Amino acid sequence: xxxxxLAIVPAAIFATFLSFIGxxxxxxxxxxxxxxxxxxxxxxxFFIDGLxxxxxxxxxxxxxxxxxxxxxxxxxxxxxGRFFSYMLMFMGSMLGLVLADNIFTLFVFWELxxxxxxxxxxxxxxxxxxxxxxxxxxxxxxxxGLALLAGLIMLTLITGQNSLSGMLASAGVAQQSGAxxxxxxxxxxxxxxxxxxxxxxxxxxxxxxxxTPVSAYLHSATMVKAGVYLLxxxxxxxxxxxxxxxxxxxxxxxxxxxxxxLALRQTDLKxxxxxxxxxxxxxxxxxxxxxxxxxxxxxxxxxxxHSLFKGALFMVAGTIDHGTGTRDITVLRxxxxxxxxxxxxxxxxxxxxxxFPIAIGFLAKEEMYLALTSGVWPDLLFLAVxxxxxxxxxxVGLLIALxxxxxxxRPTPHVPHEGSVSLFAGPVVLGVLGIVxxxxxxxxxxxxxxxxxxxxxxxxxxxxxxxxxxxxxxxxWASIVTWALGIALFWHADNVRLALRRVGEGIGWTxxxxxDAAMFGLIRFGDRVTRxxxxxxxxxxxxxxxxxxxxxxxxxxxxxxxxxSLPDWPVLTFYEWGAVLIAAIGLIxxxxxxxxxxxxxALGIQGFAVAVIxxxxxAPDLSFTQFMVETLSxxxxxxxxxxLHLGKADHRELEAAIRDGTVAIAVGAxxxxxxxxxxxxxxxLSLTELFQATSTPIAHGRNIVNVILVDYRAxxxxxxxxxxxxxxxxxxxxxxxxxKPESAKKPRSTRRKEKAA
Amino acid sequence: xxTVIFRTAAPALSALMLVFSVFVMLRGHNxxxxxxxxxxxxxxxxxxxxISAGAAATRRALRVHPITxxxxxxVLAAIAGxxxxxxxxxxxxxxxxxFEFEGAEIALSTPLLFDIGVYAVVVGxxxxxxxxxxxxxxxx
Numbered sequence: 001x002x003x004x005x006l007a008i009v010p011a012a013i014f015a016t017f018l019s020f021i022g023x024x025x026x027x028x029x030x031x032x033x034x035x036x037x038x039x040x041x042x043x044x045x046f047f048i049d050g051l052x053x054x055x056x057x058x059x060x061x062x063x064x065x066x067x068x069x070x071x072x073x074x075x076x077x078x079x080x081g082r083f084f085s086y087m088l089m090f091m092g093s094m095l096g097l098v099l100a101d102n103i104f105t106l107f108v109f110w111e112l113x114x115x116x117x118x119x120x121x122x123x124x125x126x127x128x129x130x131x132x133x134x135x136x137x138x139x140x141x142x143x144x145g146l147a148l149l150a151g152l153i154m155l156t157l158i159t160g161q162n163s164l165s166g167m168l169a170s171a172g173v174a175q176q177s178g179a180x181x182x183x184x185x186x187x188x189x190x191x192x193x194x195x196x197x198x199x200x201x202x203x204x205x206x207x208x209x210x211x212t213p214v215s216a217y218l219h220s221a222t223m224v225k226a227g228v229y230l231l232x233x234x235x236x237x238x239x240x241x242x243x244x245x246x247x248x249x250x251x252x253x254x255x256x257x258x259x260x261x262l263a264l265r266q267t268d269l270k271x272x273x274x275x276x277x278x279x280x281x282x283x284x285x286x287x288x289x290x291x292x293x294x295x296x297x298x299x300x301x302x303x304x305x306h307s308l309f310k311g312a313l314f315m316v317a318g319t320i321d322h323g324t325g326t327r328d329i330t331v332l333r334x335x336x337x338x339x340x341x342x343x344x345x346x347x348x349x350x351x352x353x354x355x356f357p358i359a360i361g362f363l364a365k366e367e368m369y370l371a372l373t374s375g376v377w378p379d380l381l382f383l384a385v386x387x388x389x390x391x392x393x394x395x396v397g398l399l400i401a402l403x404x405x406x407x408x409x410r411p412t413p414h415v416p417h418e419g420s421v422s423l424f425a426g427p428v429v430l431g432v433l434g435i436v437x438x439x440x441x442x443x444x445x446x447x448x449x450x451x452x453x454x455x456x457x458x459x460x461x462x463x464x465x466x467x468x469x470x471x472x473x474x475x476x477w478a479s480i481v482t483w484a485l486g487i488a489l490f491w492h493a494d495n496v497r498l499a500l501r502r503v504g505e506g507i508g509w510t511x512x513x514x515x516d517a518a519m520f521g522l523i524r525f526g527d528r529v530t531r532x533x534x535x536x537x538x539x540x541x542x543x544x545x546x547x548x549x550x551x552x553x554x555x556x557x558x559x560x561x562x563x564x565s566l567p568d569w570p571v572l573t574f575y576e577w578g579a580v581l582i583a584a585i586g587l588i589x590x591x592x593x594x595x596x597x598x599x600x601x602a603l604g605i606q607g608f609a610v611a612v613i614x615x616x617x618x619a620p621d622l623s624f625t626q627f628m629v630e631t632l633s634x635x636x637x638x639x640x641x642x643x644l645h646l647g648k649a650d651h652r653e654l655e656a657a658i659r660d661g662t663v664a665i666a667v668g669a670x671x672x673x674x675x676x677x678x679x680x681x682x683x684x685l686s687l688t689e690l691f692q693a694t695s696t697p698i699a700h701g702r703n704i705v706n707v708i709l710v711d712y713r714a715x716x717x718x719x720x721x722x723x724x725x726x727x728x729x730x731x732x733x734x735x736x737x738x739x740k741p742e743s744a745k746k747p748r749s750t751r752r753k754e755k756a757a
Numbered sequence: 758x759x760t761v762i763f764r765t766a767a768p769a770l771s772a773l774m775l776v777f778s779v780f781v782m783l784r785g786h787n788x789x790x791x792x793x794x795x796x797x798x799x800x801x802x803x804x805x806x807x808i809s810a811g812a813a814a815t816r817r818a819l820r821v822h823p824i825t826x827x828x829x830x831x832v833l834a835a836i837a838g839x840x841x842x843x844x845x846x847x848x849x850x851x852x853x854x855x856f857e858f859e860g861a862e863i864a865l866s867t868p869l870l871f872d873i874g875v876y877a878v879v880v881g882x883x884x885x886x887x888x889x890x891x892x893x894x895x896x897x
Contacts, residue, residue, distance in 0.1 A: 710786075
């Protein structure tokens, strides 16, 4: 029941899309948007043209039936509410994706589809396989999303436009740019990852771990079509070059063959359909790669046909699973009596998938063959690939439409029964639409094909698709060859499957296994790096920290050859020399002290002497702070010492002493040299002048240091005091944690020192 | 180090230091001082008391856990920033209300509130550390 009510939402969206048909058929794009980050000219904007309208209508139209179907399929499931919310979130993301205009809007929705599909694929999260499939899909499509973002930003830099409509308006610019190839490869990588093109194809069949309504939706109209949408959208901006042609057609062709052949190998209905989805996506990518008018029209037609029949067939597979308890095609037989409505729905969709006349699948196939029957060599090769791929998909369509329903019934886990209305409403309506759409070619030409084709082709397209069976047309012979090959394969389907299975076992390696190997390698690598860096030995942390500090202080100075010249011998009064002398005595005492307590106090004396020097040179604030920090450092270090029960003396091996001493001298030398360099540059006084001029009249304070802290740079201070507070909290937690009291102490005292510096 | 002289002088010294710390903090805008230095002086005062009288007695005297003070400080500083929302100027813009009171000029401002926040954070965080190191954990 919930399904029927919630389906009102996508149905209303679908109806809204229908109202845009009028203006979009006249090739006017509808735009809307809000300012998002005006400082960068980024808008949250959308636009509707022929292509986005077709996608939007498919997503919301098929989504309506998927939601109804989900209500029946998951009736009584404890997490039905969660499922519907994920599903509708996904639908929203997908609609946003195909309607987005600004590239950042597009990217946000693109990533949202990755995230929501992750939730959907992993819906049954108590199973390890579902979790793995969800993570795999997220990594592959999310990683592709990052490539896409980089590509889109490059395109923005090349064209000066950050919206799709703007880029389309300046079509042809990007192809001339020197950075074209990189930008194109990045965009294509994002689209290939999303649309599961070879070599990123492995995630898609695994995504079958999701509940069947999700598979039906993700694979028919949505998720995997996002990449196809992007390539179609980008065709005017990036297409028309040799690189574009070869990359899309070759990878599309490989995916088509791979999907078609692997589909024959499977016995699970959903797996079979999943691999044909791969094939169909490859086919679409290939057609976009050709980019001719016929190819583009073939792609749009096939896109619609595929959404209709694949959505319906997935739902049929789910209904069979629901009714019998199995999806194994070698077990299922003779269901026509028990599930008559499902049988009819399966027949209608299988018919369209096989591309028999009057179905929309037939029109699509004819149009794409028409694009390739010019007789020159690459076309013929691609035609052969297409015929073989289509034949494979036809076999799967027929197998699913006929095999489970014909023959003598065999025992299944449940006694077969027909699904409820919500389970067969979707397959029947989509199946019928797939057949009758072929009869309304005038409407299709005017409303769907011409506007969408114009968006992809970047020029007016006058679609003239019509139902014909003309034996003089070479395209029809390609169809006939496809049917012949398909029927031959269908006849020997079991033998073909067993043979392919043996070949697969002979190869023994899959991309899926490769993904696992890569992931485990990454985890092992991360583990090793963590162990290397996070070994738990405090003195080594400190040593590494200071060694890195020394290198980063000294290396740039040496590499850029900007070492300072030796300063003049300072002219100081006797009391100033006195302070310097006290500092030096303190320092020598620290190094030579036998007991830790002496060293700590001597360090304090050295710090006090530095504070006196600050005072003498006119920095009272700094000096006060230094005094207090030194006092507190001595107190706290002494407390730490007693708390840790450290030995009174600090014994070090000679090697350790040399090592620590070297690092200490290097850091000290680094800071000294850096300060000398700073002093020998011309000081930019503009900030000082600003502060002097504004401190008293505007900020009401004569103490500029304090005004800087609490007013000019208050947000820095806010960050700092937050850090101090968090550090106090962390140290409190560490000290309370009796098990490892050591880890709490030393970093804190170094932090105080830094603050003092 | 815990001699009779120190134990006798410490409470008076601590009290003086705490009062002085507030003075240093308040005068900071025009003379050397400010929340950070004031906070350090205050924390030193608390540390001296803690060394002479023990961490448990210091905690009792403080009444609240010092980390609460640190948290309060961050909140005060943030509030000082958000006051500017009411007058539609950027976050943390200094706002001043200067008026006469019995012949003396009183200047209240968001930077003052901010500086009090800094003071509280420094006093709170440092005395948290000192007390935690000094006292038994059970006292917390």
